[in-house]
Amino acid sequence: MSLFEPANTQRLDQDVVEQALQWMVTVQSGVSTEAELLACQHWRAQSAQHELAWQRLTGLNTDIRDSTRMLPAAGARTLLRSRNAPGRRTLLKGFAGLGVMLATGYGVRERVLLPELFSDYRTATGERRQLTLAEGVDLTLDTHTALDTRTTAAGTELFLSLGRVLVSAGDIRLSTANGQVLPAPRSRLVISHNLPWQAGTQVQVLSGSASIKLARGDSFSLDAGQQVTFDSQTDSTPRPVRVGADAWVNGLLIAERMPLGQVIAQLNLYRRGVVRCDPQVAALRVSGSFSIDRPDASLDLLTRVLPIRVQRVFGYWANVVAA
Structure with missing residues (x-):
């Protein structure tokens, strides 16, 4: 039976559908690593719903390739004309993505992976959220952020498992898997993870200032205007805070000779869909101010200042390539 009329009509959770789409994009990108392929296999084995979502998506790809008569005439002609073109695989993936949304009745809303689904506070695609905690702490959560509160003997602690948060600190501690951050009173800082x-x-x-204690036990301090990146074992030398570090709070991405690949990765978080950047253009340097609330407009703006173009499929998939 065709995947357009699946034998197993079990309804799939929206987040599972979205995760399957993400893994399909990764696996079919042509540049996936062995680690990514193994991670995909691990995800499929985690639950029956994961495997069912994967089978529906891969089966739908086959249906589309074997049954172009089922596509709108214009779409079928495009596929036939581009049979040997490099972009054909991207177009097929776009039809597959549309087919899954139609076959399951789900629209793709957000990209949130487990275990962030169960966080106390989380934000969806393009969402920013402001919170005020009882401890007098003001927080602004960026898109795709997952934050939990924990009560310990020392008081309330926040745990950031994913994303980015602006903290206007009262008496609070914030941790990630890599260490703990203790802001001084009335300090203002941006903390991001993963x-x-x-x-x-x-x-x-x-x-203000902040003290940082790594998971391995080492501690150090940061003053106003400094930033540092660290994991559970190592830390980097403090550097000046980059320009526009908190511009996202106001809906902007400020780039100062930023690699295009990083700009695209940031815009991708705010866009309801998937944006890929071709490695051939990922190292191009970008300077300027871009709207994260209108990521597609920002992509179009980039095509005016760089030798690139954007290939779009159904408004969901986008691929940034050389012009």
Whole structure:
């Protein structure tokens, strides 16, 4: 039976559908690593829903390749014309993504992976959220952020498992898997963890100061205007806070000779869809101010200042390539 009429009509959780889409993009990208392929296999083995979502998606790819008559005429002609073109695989993936949304009845809303689904506070694609805690702490959560509160003998502690948060500190401690951050009273800082373009945890002190204790036990301090990136075992030398470190709070991405690949990775977090950057253009340097609330407009702006173009499929998939 065709995947357009699946034999197993079990409804799939929206987040599982979205995770399957993400893994499909990774596996079919043509540049996936062995570690990514193993991680995909591990994800499929985690639950029956994961495997069912994967089978529906891969089966739908086959249906589309074997049954172009089922596509709109214009879409079928495009596929036939581009049978040997490099972009054909991208177009097929776009049809597959659309087919899954139609076959399951789900729209793709957000990209949130387990265990962040169960966090006390989390944000969806393009969402920013402001919180005020009882301890007098003001927080702004960036898109795709997962934050938990923990009560310990020493008081309330926040745990950031994913994303980025602006902290206007009262009496609070914030931890990640790599260590603990203790802001001084009335300090203001940005803490990020596990971002696509950043390994480990980063702390940027905008005002005041903060003490950092690594998971292995070492401690050090940061003053206003300093930032540092660290994991559970090592830390980098403190550097000046980059320009526009908190611009995302106001819906902006400020780039100062930033690699295009990093710019695209950041815009991808705010866009309801998937944006890929071709490695051939990922190292191009970008300077300027870009809207994260209108990521597609920002992609178009980039094409005016760099020798690149954006290939779009159904408004969901986008691929940034050389012009």
